[in-house]
Amino acid sequence: MVDETTLSLAIVAGYLVVALAIGLLAYRLTDRNAEDYYLASRSMGTVVLLFTTFATLLSAFTFFGGPNLAYSAGPEWILVMGAMDGIVFAVLWYVIGYKQWLVGREHGYVTLGEMLGDRFGSASLRGLIAVVSLVWLFPYVMLQQVGAGQALAGLTGGALPYWAGAALITVFMVAYVVLSGLRGVAWTDTLQGLFMLGIVWVAVGWVLTAAGGAGTIADSLASSNPEFLALGGGLYSPQWMIAQAVVIAFGVTMFPQVNQRFFVADSAETLKRSFALWPVAVLLLFVPAFLLGTWAAGLGVEVPAGSNVLPALLTEYTPVWFAALVVAGAMAAMMSSSDSMLLSGSSYLTRDLYRPFVAPGASDAREGWVARVGVAVFATLTFVASLFAAEGATELSFLVTLGDTAFGGYAQLTIPVLLALYWGGTTRTGIVAGVTAGQVAYLAHVLVSEVQFAGTTWLGATYHTWDYALWCMLLGLAVTVGVSRATAHSVGEDAAKFGVGAD
């Protein structure tokens, strides 16, 4: 009998090698120019686009944060997820994504900042969008590395220390991202997406069989956590659920790695198919993942402080090799979001900051080279940050909190971008003011603790029971519209580039 730790490590290592091999295969097909590196020459078909966007959305949250939440507060998060990713995001996929695809194909855009900068004739706006995006991307990538380190440390019972696990994942990811660009990322994402989907359903089957079926588990839930079966209650108020669904769905569209996906489809047919399949994909993945967390509560699974419910549940109900496979699945989830984030982050860095502000005359080849260095530097910095973050962070809700903050930060970009895409009256000053106001207000709420002033609590979690992120979005809307109304169009603005007539 092979030692359990060795077996687990072998499974994870085997998985990493397969991912790397796919990256290498893609490398052989990759041209050296920037558009191919970042966008795979806008040639993506339905299956790959669907899976790469989907896998990109998934993160440590699907396997750890989410099930933990379902374990501690009940399974209603499934509904939030469905409303958010299944429906609101799908609608935005059309309203923002399809429009961006049309505009991007017309004018050859690679990044969001490039698109807006060109429309408003402003390099500063382009830089602003890139800086804002990178500020939120950094903690999110770090979060993935924290998750990977914890997962490997947990799987091996500490034999592989936290830092080594995070380092291992980082090195593999950087290797295939640097080599193969979006094509490699998209192919590995497809593998990772299929793998996760398969593994989570097998886990459900296994736990159900071992525990005597869903009915039996529901009975024990009814006595152990009766609140879990009733819709709502506890953490889940209507205001909270709506705010989460709206903020996260809007935020997702502006995440660099998701937003850049809007440019890569090979045809409108691809976007249509992905759009229609979206709710079903969400259903197939999140229902089982979060049910497992809920069931763990009904089955009385104990989760040690600082660890996650899913591994604890599987250790109790499935063989060691299967638990290791699931941790490999979680690893896949983290890598598939981080690899895309690294690639997109580096494209924002090189195209929207390096090229316009540092080296306007850089050749295409040089830009491609800087992009690869950018990936490695970005990953190294987030890795170092994750080592510090891990020391102070034992709380279970840590992953959720950090993740939510980044989504809210991106959500502040969405409304100004929507206005720019559809309202010819948007002015350069208006969008810059709107983006800045949203970011400043949101960051103040995230970073500054609440104060009492004039009989009201300011910078608290909610106003009138609604999440501050929503209010900041409204502020961004009001400021973009108000300032656009009050200012004239600047020289160099061209609303016709987005197909909207200027007022």
Added chain:
Amino acid sequence: MTRNRTDYLWVAAFAALVAFAVPWFLWRDATVVAGLPVWLWWHVGWMALASVVFYGFTRGAWDRGIDREVLRRG
């Protein structure tokens, strides 16, 4: 950009899909059917319905409200 009645019907359909993604009328309901709460079964059905509606949109209504023609000319 002019909008016709069909545009508004689609907006209404999408709004309904969003609004009832959470079955508010089952709030605090804890009825279990086949091992899962009824509201979870609603979720399963609703996501399937959303997929069908979205498919219908891609077949008959794609390009609505998007200024595609203007974009081409522009």
